[in-house]
Amino acid sequence: MSEEKSRDFEVVNRSVPRRDGRAKVSGRALYVSDVKLAGMAHVKVLRSPYAHARIVSMDTSAAETHRGVCNVLRGDDLEGLNPYFGHAVKDHPLIAIDKVRYAGEPVAAVIAEDELTAYEALELIRVEYQELPAVMEPGESLEKTAPLLHERQFEAGALRGFEGEVTAGRGSNLCQEHHVKWGDVDAAFARAAAVVEGEYYFPMAYAYAMEPYVAIAEVGDDGVTLYSSAQHPFMVRHDLKTIFDMPVSRIRLIVPFVGGGYGSKSYTKIEPLVSACAWKARRPVKLQLSVEEAMLTTRGDDALTWMRTAVDADGKIIARQAKIYMNTGAYAENSPLVCEKSSNRCVGPYAIPNVQIDNYSVYTNTVPASSFRGFGCAQVTMAGESQIDELAARIGKDPYEFRLDNVARPKQEFFPGMRPFDGTLTQDLRIVADNIGWKEPLPRGHGRSIGCSASDAGAYPLTSTAVRVHADGSVSLMIGSTELGQGSHTVLPQIAAEELGVSFDVVRVVSSDTAITPYDRSTGASRTTTLMGRAVQEASREAKEQMVRMAADVLGVEESEIESVRGGVTCGEARLNWSEVLTRYYKLPDGEVIGRAYIRKDGDFAQLPVFWEAASTGIEVSVDEETGKVTMEKLGTAGDVGLAINPALAEGQDIGAATTGMGIGMFEELEFDGNQLLNGNLLEYRLPRFSDMPRSVKLELVENRDGVGPYGAKGGGEASLNSLPANIANAVYNATGARVRRAPLTPEKVWRAIREARATGGENKS
Amino acid sequence: MSKPSRNLVELRFELNGKDLTVECEPQQTLSEVLRNRLNLTGTKISCEVQVCGACTVLVDGLPVSSCTYLAYEAQGHSVTTIEGLEDAGRKLHPIQQCFIDEFAFQCGFCTPGMILSAKALLDDVPDPTDDEIIHHMDGNLCRCTGYVPIVKAIRKAAAVMKEARG
Numbered sequence: 055m056s057e058e059k060s061r062d063f064e065v066v067n068r069s070v071p072r073r074d075g076r077a078k079v080s081g082r083a084l085y086v087s088d089v090k091l092a093g094m095a096h097v098k099v100l101r102s103p104y105a106h107a108r109i110v111s112m113d114t115s116a117a118e119t120h121r122g123v124c125n126v127l128r129g130d131d132l133e134g135l136n137p138y139f140g141h142a143v144k145d146h147p148l149i150a151i152d153k154v155r156y157a158g159e160p161v162a163a164v165i166a167e168d169e170l171t172a173y174e175a176l177e178l179i180r181v182e183y184q185e186l187p188a189v190m191e192p193g194e195s196l197e198k199t200a201p202l203l204h205e206r207q208f209e210a211g212a213l214r215g216f217e218g219e220v221t222a223g224r225g226s227n228l229c230q231e232h233h234v235k236w237g238d239v240d241a242a243f244a245r246a247a248a249v250v251e252g253e254y255y256f257p258m259a260y261a262y263a264m265e266p267y268v269a270i271a272e273v274g275d276d277g278v279t280l281y282s283s284a285q286h287p288f289m290v291r292h293d294l295k296t297i298f299d300m301p302v303s304r305i306r307l308i309v310p311f312v313g314g315g316y317g318s319k320s321y322t323k324i325e326p327l328v329s330a331c332a333w334k335a336r337r338p339v340k341l342q343l344s345v346e347e348a349m350l351t352t353r354g355d356d357a358l359t360w361m362r363t364a365v366d367a368d369g370k371i372i373a374r375q376a377k378i379y380m381n382t383g384a385y386a387e388n389s390p391l392v393c394e395k396s397s398n399r400c401v402g403p404y405a406i407p408n409v410q411i412d413n414y415s416v417y418t419n420t421v422p423a424s425s426f427r428g429f430g431c432a433q434v435t436m437a438g439e440s441q442i443d444e445l446a447a448r449i450g451k452d453p454y455e456f457r458l459d460n461v462a463r464p465k466q467e468f469f470p471g472m473r474p475f476d477g478t479l480t481q482d483l484r485i486v487a488d489n490i491g492w493k494e495p496l497p498r499g500h501g502r503s504i505g506c507s508a509s510d511a512g513a514y515p516l517t518s519t520a521v522r523v524h525a526d527g528s529v530s531l532m533i534g535s536t537e538l539g540q541g542s543h544t545v546l547p548q549i550a551a552e553e554l555g556v557s558f559d560v561v562r563v564v565s566s567d568t569a570i571t572p573y574d575r576s577t578g579a580s581r582t583t584t585l586m587g588r589a590v591q592e593a594s595r596e597a598k599e600q601m602v603r604m605a606a607d608v609l610g611v612e613e614s615e616i617e618s619v620r621g622g623v624t625c626g627e628a629r630l631n632w633s634e635v636l637t638r639y640y641k642l643p644d645g646e647v648i649g650r651a652y653i654r655k656d657g658d659f660a661q662l663p664v665f666w667e668a669a670s671t672g673i674e675v676s677v678d679e680e681t682g683k684v685t686m687e688k689l690g691t692a693g694d695v696g697l698a699i700n701p702a703l704a705e706g707q708d709i710g711a712a713t714t715g716m717g718i719g720m721f722e723e724l725e726f727d728g729n730q731l732l733n734g735n736l737l738e739y740r741l742p743r744f745s746d747m748p749r750s751v752k753l754e755l756v757e758n759r760d761g762v763g764p765y766g767a768k769g770g771g772e773a774s775l776n777s778l779p780a781n782i783a784n785a786v787y788n789a790t791g792a793r794v795r796r797a798p799l800t801p802e803k804v805w806r807a808i809r810e811a812r813a814t815g816g817e818n819k820s
Numbered sequence: 821m822s823k824p825s826r827n828l829v830e831l832r833f834e835l836n837g838k839d840l841t842v843e844c845e846p847q848q849t850l851s852e853v854l855r856n857r858l859n860l861t862g863t864k865i866s867c868e869v870q871v872c873g874a875c876t877v878l879v880d881g882l883p884v885s886s887c888t889y890l891a892y893e894a895q896g897h898s899v900t901t902i903e904g905l906e907d908a909g910r911k912l913h914p915i916q917q918c919f920i921d922e923f924a925f926q927c928g929f930c931t932p933g934m935i936l937s938a939k940a941l942l943d944d945v946p947d948p949t950d951d952e953i954i955h956h957m958d959g960n961l962c963r964c965t966g967y968v969p970i971v972k973a974i975r976k977a978a979a980v981m982k983e984a985r986g
Contacts, residue, residue, distance in 0.1 A: 070922075071921065072923065075919075076920070076927075079931055079932075080862070080902065080905070080924055081860075081862015081901070081903050085864075085929065087861070087864075170826075264866040264930055264961065265864070265929045266866065313866075313927050313928070314927040314929055314963050316963065345867050346867060346869065516942050538927055539964045541927065703923065706923050706926060706969065709965070709968060733868065741963075744960070744970075744971070747967050747968060751968050
């Protein structure tokens with residue numbers, strides 16, 4: 055697809071087949087669920103039936119003496135451990151201590167010879183609870199009379215990632231707040247030519263990585279060793295360091311292939327519990343959660359956003375104000391950062407001179423919320439991109455033209471203090487408009503929409519790597535990033551092969567083992583191609599510099615006389631490839647050279663964000679007005695990726711993200727009945743299927759080489775999700791005249807909105 | 821503490837073309853026997869309620885969810901798992917190769933089940949329409965790819981298999 059563009063490169067910017075292809079189609083790819091250790095016992099977890107309760111007493115004696123049971127882990131028997139963890143706020147006990155804060159929280163864990171025995175023993179545990187009043191929504195949770203979830207004040211986690219002070223545990227259920235302000239919104243709204251205002255809801259959603267959380271732990275004299283499905287093993291290592299009071303050199307996390315993450319496996323999940331069980335049992339233990347248990351472990355933050363946006367008489371957006379309440383659930387997890395990011399991402403990709411965003415992340419007695427693909431951005435883009443369409447309609451402008459007039463321009467500092475915009479949204483929007491036939495006539499009952507987003511992505515720039523060039527000319531990349539399916543095991547070797555001038559086939563990745571691979575802060579926020587890609591590029595160059603010096607040594611010449619060429623060096627008549635350089639240097643056909651790179655918040659990465667993740671998405675839907683059922687007929691995406699190291703993989707990220715966005719926009723919502731999760735299983739939680747996909751899908755990549763990653767690359771894989779729920783709401787409006795401001799747009803909601811719009815002869819209020 | 825003892829039954833079936841006898845517990849599912857007793861971990865477990873299709877294996881050529889299919893039900897039948905798809909020369913089955921060629925997976929967790937479901941379709945309907953592919957595959961979930969590349973891979977595999985048949 056990109057043959058023409060690939061002239062500049064030998065290996066990158068080409069859709070080479072996935073490196074993990076053969077392993078994954080043959081069933082040989084290893085996931086943690088597939089790992090067995092000698093002497094390994096199995097853990098099963100007893101969970102709280104109450105959303106908020108004091109644990110009065112617990113009798114585990116019958117379980118402990120049950121045949122085949124090794125031990126039972128309880129919250130009142132953790133002497134010797136520091137049981138609270140959290141990279142942002144240390145509010146999360148590894149197992150409930152004294153009280154439970156959501157229905158489904160682990161209260162005891164049985165370690166047994168096999169899984170069935172562990173399940174049997176769970177039935178034998180007796181727990182007496184004293185139920186406490188529960189709060190399920192941010193509004194009630196912030197009332198003065200609301201019961202407090204957390205009585206103690208917390209330390210900030212060492213790797214907290216957000217800028218504000220820790221709010222959690224200061225006498226209210228407020229977990230974190232964040233405020234963004236520039237210009238004078240009140241004055242701007244007072245002189246506006248048109249204003250739209252409304253309240254929007256983004257649902258509580260579950261990422262559903264098909265591999266549920268799983269970990270195997272062993273605690274011995276050498277320290278703690280874990281196999282885990284964690285996205286960020288180095289972040290988990292930091293939490294375990296505190297729990298066991300050990301240096302990080304004694305904590306090892308090994309992450310083989312991960313069966314999907316989408317943010318849900320970022321940061322620490324079951325690893326503290328599993329390693330505490332191994333510590334207690336003095337043998338290796340495995341905890342494999344079911345999907346139902348995974349749904350009781352992490353979800354995405356739901357958000358209620360009040361927003362207003364104003365234009366002047368020329369159709370320029372002059373002000374935006376929002377107040378957001380995010381439901382973080384029982385523990386902070388990554389929600390303080392989600393809170394900060396969603397505040398920043400309210401501005402959208404627009405250059406707005408007057409902005410005020412007030413954002414509150416609130417504890418409730420629900421499943422803890424944390425990262426979910428595009429976190430924060432999707433929540434507020436539901437509001438932001440809906441309002442762009444509403445405002446365009448108010449002033450009689452085409453919503454596509456209205457966006458073209460108002461989006462941030464390349465190099466524009468549209469968010470004060472942040473990196474100037476490094477994308478080209480007008481180009482992205484034009485591509486999508488063409489691909490979904492923006493100006494073409496529509497059949498009755500059909501509607502179209504176009505949208506865009508730009509989020510401050512790339513997370514924090516702290517990444518290192520080692521590139522080992524062996525004497526036979528093959529290469530090992532020591533990569534701390536995890537392979538979640540995004541394709542880092544393919545993209546990173548492409549970069550090394552390009553730099554070193556060797557064949558892609560001889561470059562291999564050694565992946566995500568904190569005892570072996572150099573530090574990489576995280577695999578999320580679309581950062582790996584940009585940050586680890588840049589590290590691999592720099593480390594490859596450093597290896598080459600070393601080999602040039604070696605060549606000078608073996609040829610007995612000055613370094614300046616050596617010319618570096620693709621795959622080796624020349625000096626006068628002499629031509630040596632890397633294998634010959636190393637073999638002559640070591641005087642044996644063996645040995646290696648190690649190139650290194652350390653990426654930190656400096657130089658190209660001094661200013662955050664690392665990049666703006668931008669995309670445009672467009673859809674066409676048909677709506678059955680009798681049933682309210684929405685069908686997506688067409689999808690177009692334009693991913694603003696700078697340069698696609700592997701175009702097929704980059705496009706795969708865009709359609710995958712758009713499909714997740716479609717799910718949240720049309721079907722997905724975790725629902726509570728009173729204090730209990732009502733649909734916490736895959737029979738009742740509706741996910742996108744084959745038959746939901748549009749028959750017309752057009753994916754394009756915009757490659758202006760404007761990112762700070764290798765060859766101008768930037769990350770992708772979230773932006774096409776972020777605008778999709780609003781795309782659906784806007785397209786349904788254009789098809790029916792009914793405005794729905796709460797996702798997902800289920801048939802019932804759409805049907806009711808159509809009825810209401812008809813009854814009122816126009817704009818509905820829901 | 822000692823090992824729990826359980827009743828065992830003898831199970832005979834054909835697995836990937838070879839006759840096999842294995843002891844299992846009566847309540848064990850086929851996926852438990854495959855994964856835990858026979859160490860064939862290519863069969864993946866996700867929803868455990870017959871919704872996601874990750875655990876799909878073929879019994880006498882028909883797709884079943886091995887997470888809820890009792891191992892004992894396989895008595896005397898022929899079972900095919902993902903490990904049985906390559907030929908003797910380790911050459912991939914055309915469906916496997918087309919999944920690689922069309923980037924029809926990312927994390928790979930749904931892939932063994934997807935490929936086996938697709939095999940059941942193509943063995944029965946050699947030249948399916950897109951509608952037939954979508955209808956047949958609708959019980960297999962994928963969270964990474966947005967499905968479109970999987971439909972392409974199956975369409976391409978049908979063509980490759982047709983050509984091989986001559």
